[in-house]
Amino acid sequence: QQQVKQSPQSLIVQKGGISIINCAYENTAFDYFPWYQQFPGKGPALLIAIRPDVSEKKEGRFTISFNKSAKQFSLHIMDSQPGDSATYFCAASKTGTASKLTFGTGTRLQVTL
Amino acid sequence: NAGVMQNPRHLVRRRGQEARLRCSPMKGHSHVYWYRQLPEEGLKFMVYLQKENIIDESGMPKERFSAEFPKEGPSILRIQQVVRGDSAAYFCASSRGAGGMTEAFFGQGTRLTVV
Numbered sequence: 001q002q003q004v005k006q007s008p009q010s011l012i013v014q015k016g017g018i019s020i021i022n023c024a025y026e027n028t029a030f031d032y033f034p035w036y037q038q039f040p041g042k043g044p045a046l047l048i049a050i051r052p053d054v055s056e057k058k059e060g061r062f063t064i065s066f067n068k069s070a071k072q073f074s075l076h077i078m079d080s081q082p083g084d085s086a087t088y089f090c091a092a093s094k095t096g097t098a099s100k101l102t103f104g105t106g107t108r109l110q111v112t113l
Numbered sequence: 114n115a116g117v118m119q120n121p122r123h124l125v126r127r128r129g130q131e132a133r134l135r136c137s138p139m140k141g142h143s144h145v146y147w148y149r150q151l152p153e154e155g156l157k158f159m160v161y162l163q164k165e166n167i168i169d170e171s172g173m174p175k176e177r178f179s180a181e182f183p184k185e186g187p188s189i190l191r192i193q194q195v196v197r198g199d200s201a202a203y204f205c206a207s208s209r210g211a212g213g214m215t216e217a218f219f220g221q222g223t224r225l226t227v228v
Contacts, residue, residue, distance in 0.1 A: 103148075
């Protein structure tokens, strides 16, 4: 049973545009929601993370929006650049289970010139 | 400060052979996690270890797979009698602590191909 659903599967955005990736979760015990960026042949790298006590977190061009009642969270990449082209994974975990992360299926982002 | 080191980066095994994947966590990290990534899929949790202890192996197949993290040396993920379905990228991550906001750093993975 998939506990974190991610969409879209792939996304093409023009340079300078906004990339939006959405995730929904089922387990209300989740309380840590990170986003990872993965380039081909590399391991995932933490991009930004949020806890459910805040509704939004911004770091540079990356913003997480969190809706606890809807059990949804999303990643916004402002002013998207070709270097942002990668696969993005949302994930979730429960406090006390360390970093045992449940990942979404990934979104392949392509930023065109 | 070296990151999480995994070796080998690529491993080819014939069906029925054993595969041994190694992971050296970041300096100061005592928590290690193994994940498996099938092509075009997200990462799936396999096992969580601390030094000399398996904390959570709920994602590990019951047969042929085992993991250890000895007092000295790297963590080892062992797959016995490999089958084609074991072909995947195996990632190791490490963290300093166990809290929900503790960041996990991933290695570059070992890509296992079973022929």
